Amino acid sequence: MITVRLFGMTKSLAKNLSELSLELNGARQVKDLVALLTVQYPQIGELIQKKKVLVSVNHDIAHEETTIQDGDEVALLPPFAGGNPL
Amino acid sequence: MNETADETQFVRVQREDFSVDAEINRVRGSSKRIGGISIFLGTARDRSKGRDVDSITFEHYEGMAQKKLREIRERALKDFDIIEVAILHRYGEIGIGENIVLIVVGAEHRAPAFQACKWAIDELKQITPIWKLEHTPEGEVWVEEHP
16 A cells, blocks of 8 residues: 655645555556556546656655655655746 | 754744744854855745735645755755855745745855855755645636746
8 A cells, every 4th residue: 555645736636635545556666656546537647647747756756667665655746836846 | 864953953844934034143153154144035926927816825745845955955055155054935824925935045255145045946946845826816726837
């Protein structure tokens, strides 16, 4: 089980939940997790694909191949208030 | 990365307002070599992209926001000829005209103090996970980008 924290507009797109709990079901990388998320929240999946929403793992910006495991802190980060996220 | 006493003192994300004077004095008190202090203070505007704004709510990612601000402080201390830098950001609902963010840079001379201060606020806006919800007469808007 992994907890995914939501902020800003990603929270609005997930019925205002501030976190989601997902069974990893064999997911090993960020892209697998995104695929799982997309099933339930297609709009969030699309924003991640378009790089409008970034994924962080343990407080660092992750990429598609970043590995994840139970207990990691994953978050979905919409564009920051002050500028482009990268 | 564990926080040191300096990091706790000079890097803060807090709900309550801060005193600009107190923060300047904290930086000033860190070294007698300081001969110039540059500050940037960000405050809440009542207009944004042509819309009236009644108030702003800042949301932050606890832990990651502090980590990014500590990284900015460390890089500023390493890359510029400065002596100390304080970085503070508020979260929660902030009324028009209130303080939002403060950078205070102390250096021997003014040029690096100005340069580091500008770099730090620009970098903060790029890499710190903080989001801004503007409350307008027409509803609430998450702000995506600002130059």
